[in-house]
Amino acid sequence: MPDHPLPALNTWVEVPKNSDFSIYNLPFGVFKNKKLSPRIGIAIGDKIVDLSILDQEGFFATLFLPEGIFLRDSLNDMIALGKTQTKKIRERVQTLLLEGNAELRDHSARGKVMVTRKEAEMLLPVKIGDYTDFYSSSEHATNLGKMFRDPENALLPNWKHLPVGYHGRASSIVVSGTPIHRPKGQFKSPDSAAPMFGPSQKLDFELEVAFITGKQTRLGDSVSTVDAEDFIFGFVLFNDWSARDIQAWEYVPLGPFLGKNFGSSISPWVVTLEALEPFRVAGPTQEPEVLPYLKCENTHSFDINLEVFIQPEEKKPAKISTANFSAMYWNVAQQLAHHTVNGCNINVGDMMASGTISGSAEDSFGSMIELSWNGSRMVKLGEGDERTFIEDGDTVIMKGFAEKDGVRVGFGEVSGQVLPAKPL
Amino acid sequence: MPDHPLPALNTWVEVPKNSDFSIYNLPFGVFKNKKLSPRIGIAIGDKIVDLSILDQEGFFATLFLPEGIFLRDSLNDMIALGKTQTKKIRERVQTLLLEGNAELRDHSARGKVMVTRKEAEMLLPVKIGDYTDFYSSSEHATNLGKMFRDPENALLPNWKHLPVGYHGRASSIVVSGTPIHRPKGQFKSPDSAAPMFGPSQKLDFELEVAFITGKQTRLGDSVSTVDAEDFIFGFVLFNDWSARDIQAWEYVPLGPFLGKNFGSSISPWVVTLEALEPFRVAGPTQEPEVLPYLKCENTHSFDINLEVFIQPEEKKPAKISTANFSAMYWNVAQQLAHHTVNGCNINVGDMMASGTISGSAEDSFGSMIELSWNGSRMVKLGEGDERTFIEDGDTVIMKGFAEKDGVRVGFGEVSGQVLPAKPL
Numbered sequence: 149m150p151d152h153p154l155p156a157l158n159t160w161v162e163v164p165k166n167s168d169f170s171i172y173n174l175p176f177g178v179f180k181n182k183k184l185s186p187r188i189g190i191a192i193g194d195k196i197v198d199l200s201i202l203d204q205e206g207f208f209a210t211l212f213l214p215e216g217i218f219l220r221d222s223l224n225d226m227i228a229l230g231k232t233q234t235k236k237i238r239e240r241v242q243t244l245l246l247e248g249n250a251e252l253r254d255h256s257a258r259g260k261v262m263v264t265r266k267e268a269e270m271l272l273p274v275k276i277g278d279y280t281d282f283y284s285s286s287e288h289a290t291n292l293g294k295m296f297r298d299p300e301n302a303l304l305p306n307w308k309h310l311p312v313g314y315h316g317r318a319s320s321i322v323v324s325g326t327p328i329h330r331p332k333g334q335f336k337s338p339d340s341a342a343p344m345f346g347p348s349q350k351l352d353f354e355l356e357v358a359f360i361t362g363k364q365t366r367l368g369d370s371v372s373t374v375d376a377e378d379f380i381f382g383f384v385l386f387n388d389w390s391a392r393d394i395q396a397w398e399y400v401p402l403g404p405f406l407g408k409n410f411g412s413s414i415s416p417w418v419v420t421l422e423a424l425e426p427f428r429v430a431g432p433t434q435e436p437e438v439l440p441y442l443k444c445e446n447t448h449s450f451d452i453n454l455e456v457f458i459q460p461e462e463k464k465p466a467k468i469s470t471a472n473f474s475a476m477y478w479n480v481a482q483q484l485a486h487h488t489v490n491g492c493n494i495n496v497g498d499m500m501a502s503g504t505i506s507g508s509a510e511d512s513f514g515s516m517i518e519l520s521w522n523g524s525r526m527v528k529l530g531e532g533d534e535r536t537f538i539e540d541g542d543t544v545i546m547k548g549f550a551e552k553d554g555v556r557v558g559f560g561e562v563s564g565q566v567l568p569a570k571p572l
Numbered sequence: 573m574p575d576h577p578l579p580a581l582n583t584w585v586e587v588p589k590n591s592d593f594s595i596y597n598l599p600f601g602v603f604k605n606k607k608l609s610p611r612i613g614i615a616i617g618d619k620i621v622d623l624s625i626l627d628q629e630g631f632f633a634t635l636f637l638p639e640g641i642f643l644r645d646s647l648n649d650m651i652a653l654g655k656t657q658t659k660k661i662r663e664r665v666q667t668l669l670l671e672g673n674a675e676l677r678d679h680s681a682r683g684k685v686m687v688t689r690k691e692a693e694m695l696l697p698v699k700i701g702d703y704t705d706f707y708s709s710s711e712h713a714t715n716l717g718k719m720f721r722d723p724e725n726a727l728l729p730n731w732k733h734l735p736v737g738y739h740g741r742a743s744s745i746v747v748s749g750t751p752i753h754r755p756k757g758q759f760k761s762p763d764s765a766a767p768m769f770g771p772s773q774k775l776d777f778e779l780e781v782a783f784i785t786g787k788q789t790r791l792g793d794s795v796s797t798v799d800a801e802d803f804i805f806g807f808v809l810f811n812d813w814s815a816r817d818i819q820a821w822e823y824v825p826l827g828p829f830l831g832k833n834f835g836s837s838i839s840p841w842v843v844t845l846e847a848l849e850p851f852r853v854a855g856p857t858q859e860p861e862v863l864p865y866l867k868c869e870n871t872h873s874f875d876i877n878l879e880v881f882i883q884p885e886e887k888k889p890a891k892i893s894t895a896n897f898s899a900m901y902w903n904v905a906q907q908l909a910h911h912t913v914n915g916c917n918i919n920v921g922d923m924m925a926s927g928t929i930s931g932s933a934e935d936s937f938g939s940m941i942e943l944s945w946n947g948s949r950m951v952k953l954g955e956g957d958e959r960t961f962i963e964d965g966d967t968v969i970m971k972g973f974a975e976k977d978g979v980r981v982g983f984g985e986v987s988g989q990v991l992p993a994k995p996l
Contacts, residue, residue, distance in 0.1 A: 277743055278742050278743050297825075304824050304825060306758075309758060310767075310822060313826070314826040314827050314829055315739040315740055316739055317916060318702050318742075319919055320916055326791075329792040331914035332914055332915070333913060334730075336730075343733050367744055367750075367752075367834075368752075368834075370756075370994075397734075398730060398736065399827075400728050402738040402823075403823075403825070403827020403828070404738075404826065404827070406910070406916065409916040410791075410914040410915045410916050441996060489996070490818065490833070491753050491756070492741060492744055492834050495743055498743070572865060572913070
């Protein structure tokens with residue numbers, strides 16, 4: 149695809165070197181603090197631009213926004229204004245932050261508008277309607293197939309013909325920083341006749357990226373691969389916590405249920421499709437040829453570097469995996485086209501996660517079950533610690549960023565600590 | 573369980589013989605008509621009691637309800653008041669409708685309160701948060717296992733240890749009367765190397781009953797079988813439309829997706845748990861013994877007669893199946909306890925469907941795939957029509973009612989016509 153050189157943008161805001169939240173990014177989030185009720189902001193450096201104050205001060209006057217549109221506890225109503233409007237909002241903020249622009253910089257409300265990020269509590273950015281999880285990494289699906297099915301035919305026959313996906317639980321998606329209790333459930337060892345009940349002994353994470361839909365369809369309608377990106381507002385990091393022992397026992401024939409729905413964690417800042425534009429790359433070649441409704445230009449993949457860390461209690465985080473979003477076999481346009489080809493309707497605020505993102509190298513696998521090959525090898529954390537699966541007290545941290553020509557557009561992080569199982 | 577004789581209740585409202593909506597039932601629904609904005613009502617006979625008018629006229633004064641609680645387009649806020657309040661609302665309406673009670677009967681607002689049901693448009697009764705589908709009929713699971721897996725081991729090893737379930741799509745659940753376009757998708761015949769794309773050739777229904785949750789839990793908490801019914805507000809009929817060819821190709825390893833999420837239909841009147849109280853019966857004996865968290869008194873099954881009709885375009889409906897909800901192996905208390913045992917949180921307005929309800933007799937199967945044994949035998953409709961699966965123009969109608977000592981508590985019906993596939 150064409151390689152657009154990035155325009156040089158400078159801002160009067162002090163942005164630390166290597167900040168995920170550069171002037172090129174400007175992701176949307178919902179925050180509150182001791183003094184402020186929930187509201188919508190845009191991150192830049194270590195600050196949050198409080199859009200509700202900007203709005204009150206008349207900075208969006210030419211956009212004719214609905215009153216109080218930023219004084220909400222989710223982005224949904226703002227997203228529902230449509231891409232034309234949300235692009236204008238983001239571009240207006242970008243303009244206001246540019247070096248040389250005195251409008252906000254020298255305005256008396258600047259102090260109120262620019263909130264210190266550390267002093268803000270981030271909330272779940274969207275009220276999620278339906279949540280779908282895909283399974284779009286060939287490496288991940290192959291690894292799981294090798295471990296649990298037939299190593300010679302690790303990918304199932306349907307896998308290269310359609311982006312396999314399933315519905316997950318929306319209610320238990322939480323924002324980064326929310327602790328997760330180790331789930332309890334049934335599992336069965338191969339040498340036991342009956343299942344047992346207890347805290348999961350194989351608690352895992354899954355490194356994923358999820359997109360949030362920004363436009364609704366009517367039941368019966370479909371979205372083509374050409375139009376799909378019009379329906380995508382932005383992206384977050386997604387940790388699809390998984391209890392492998394519960395999942396293994398329950399999942400035939402109808403798929404994962406309690407092995408997944410005890411919690412998923414997302415990063416609080418929604419990085420817009422516009423911000424990721426410079427980081428488009430071609431995805432893997434698809435062979436065999438896909439059916440016509442899945443065909444598209446190979447321009448819907450994004451070069452996003454991903455990292456996973458485990459931080460044992462009171463110790464330092466140790467990086468255990470490095471992957472890249474662009475390795476996914478199925479892209480977001482194909483996922484959305486497939487999801488709606490049968491007439492399934494989507495709403496503003498639906499979340500569609502990629503499935504575990506694994507590369508081909510052993511240190512690029514996106515889950516402990518792959519990194520430890522189902523517990524058969526130890527994953528080293530440094531300081532003498534090692535893991536097969538996640539232990540109580542561990543915090544799992546995922547980071548993601550795109551970088552090119554010295555420009556960085558990042559997601560911040562999604563983190564979550566595992567607490568011991570609650571007694572029944 | 574103890575057999576409570578039903579008190580004799582008579583009403584001044586004219587209720588047709590065999591009406592599903594007797595004075596004993598009083599289900600909640602949301603309706604509107606040409607003159608009236610969406611609001612909450614209770615059905616009796618051929619009428620709807622407009623609760624918003626009753627409220628305006630002061631009939632609920634002693635309940636101190638939030639203002640405008642019945643002037644909503646869903647039951648959610650009312651349900652969220654809690655069972656103590658919703659029981660009082662229903663009991664107050666029952667009292668007002670009793671023969672000999674002149675409060676409403678002789679009130680000047682009676683004409684405005686009593687709306688003719690035929691003149692009302694029923695809306696989706698709840699804003700559904702998450703939707704879960706169980707698979708709790710032993711006969712249905714056995715039939716499918718015989719057809720597609722191993723006839724000798726038709727039930728999978730986990731089936732009698734846990735109520736198998738999976739997450740479905742909430743956005744595409746529609747109210748009775750909404751037409752459904754035949755879904756398009758991928759399917760593959762066994763003798764073809766690659767899948768093809770087109771309108772489903774094996775469109776099916778599934779006869780189900782769903783419960784609606786009435787109370788939320790926090791992430792990490794569980795609901796015991798003893799407490800489960802406190803979290804259940806009421807029940808509706810549920811048609812889980814299914815495209816068997818799409819489902820067969822896509823469902824390994826993560827379960828049904830596009831084969832199901834193009835639409836599900838529900839009946840508009842929510843029959844409360846209280847109204848079904850007289851119809852409790854014991855469910856099937858469970859063997860092997862279930863794990864402690866699934867143990868419960870065998871008092872959570874309900875004797876609800878169910879019927880399925882197919883109505884070809886411009887012809888009469890033909891009954892093709894007669895089943896009973898009480899045959900389900902896993903009961904609602906066990907379903908909810910299982911769903912939350914891992915800490916999965918529930919919200920007011922979640923919907924949990926039973927899975928296809930099939931009896932042991934061939935004319936009690938709850939889907940075409942069972943009735944026609946995957947298309948190998950014709951299902952007769954009368955007037956010379958016969959079917960293996962559902963054809964364009966067909967309307968599928970499901971009815972349900974409990975009956976005892978001359979008292980009838982019914983669901984009305986859920987119906988939906990199948991329209992031809994929309995072009996892409």
